[in-house]
Structure formats: C-alpha cells, structure tokens
Amino acid sequence: MTEPQHPHDRPHDRPDGGPNDRPTEHPHQHVVVTTTHEDEAAARALATALVRERLAACAQVHPIRSVYWWGGEVQDAPEWRVDLKTRAALADRLVARIGELHGYDTPEAIAVPVTTGAPDYLAWLDAETADAPGATPAETPAETPAETPAETPADAPGTA
Template identity: 55%
Template sequence: MAEHVVVTTTTDSEDSARELAARAVEAKLGACAQIVPITSVYRWEGEVQTEPEWRVEIKTAADRVAPLVSLLEDVHSYDTPEVIATPIEGGSTEYLRWVIAETR
C-alpha cells in the first residue's frame, strides 16, 4: 500500500464540508483538505438524483486512513456517505513528508 492517501467524501453543504475538513485536520487524521463544489448524479432508493454537493479531499498518511474513515462515518450527515481512499503514487517529496509530519 502507498504511504500517502487521499480520502474523499461528499456532503450536501459548504458548511458541512468545512466541518468535516476541520474535524479531520484538528484530529491530526489529515494534513490538509480541499473543498470543491460539484454536481453529483447518482441512483438513490431506485431514482436517479442530480444534486449539488461539496467534495472534501483529505491528504493523509496510510496508517491514518482507518481512523479517518471511522471519524467521517461517525459525524457524517448522510445515511451512506461516500468515503473512499485513493493511494498517492508520487509527488513532491517535501510535501509528502509534511503530510506525514502533520498527521503525527
């Protein structure tokens, strides 16, 4: 597994996205998070939905993924929140060291 990971979730408001991002960083489960407004198209309860959402991308260390996922699932307002982890395969060595340092 990669040493660095981006954990992504979505939510229904900018305020909720800011709260999720702040909780992750304050708990040292993420080094930083970006919030991006998006439009999501998905099937929910048999119907296709199109809704505005906010994507939260949290950069973290691989050993912080499980507790970060647990935190997001515990505090998220959705019944079934999207929470996925994508390995970071490369990048700025200095930045990736900073990610590790900020999650200690």
C-alpha cells in the first residue's frame, strides 16, 4: 500500500509532472514574505513603500548575517531582513513589487504560509491590506457579518 501524497508533492496539470505556468496557489489565507537588503536605510525604505502601498500590513526590519553562494564563491555578509505580513492573495503581487523596487540582481522574495494566528491580528492584517491598489473582489477579504445579539426571552429577568 502506498502512502497518500502531500498536495504539494503531486504534479498539478502536466502529465510529465513538470512545473505548470499557473500563478502560485496559496492554500493558506496569510503569508509572511521575506526579503533581504545590504543596507538598513534601503531595507527600511523598501518596507515603508510596500506597507504604504498596502501590499503588506506591516514589516519588520532586523539585522542578520547571511552565508550564501554568489559569483562561484561562498559569501558571508551582514544584511537586513525584511519580513512582510500580508494576505496570500497579494503574495505574488508583493513578490513582483519587491523585484521592481529592489537593488539586488536576484533579490530574495519568498512567501511562507501562516498556518495559524491570533484571530484579531489576522483580521487587522486583512483590513490593512484590503485597499491594495488594483485588488480584485477575489483578493478582498470577505466581510464578516456583524454579530446579532441573541433574542432575550420575554420572561427573562429585567424584561418587561
């Protein structure tokens, strides 16, 4: 008996199992998109621009040390990591915008799914990114119907 495949391990639409040309599908509603920059001021400017554009609700900028291959050699350099919180529906646009604004030849821009989170925080994240320019109705978070108070029985204390 074979083990069932994880959905991410299955080939999608191509019989040969190769990659497809469809946009990335995000099974989760929220993601953290990460990029890096060599300069703190540039990292902060990038974070600010993306939050102002409402492609992310917030960004965190912090110093890191990166070890990576570049130019045929292992590099070891200080960088600034930018973590951007957004809705999964905006992830591809956010990654593309990072590519447009970033100064690196090959900027890191990866999205990691948020599997759970504080409901109030995630609702805030949805609200702050709802007005992203060009957002389609499918990208706009569904509005939660207002809670209606339970009806009070006529014989409950304090009722007339």
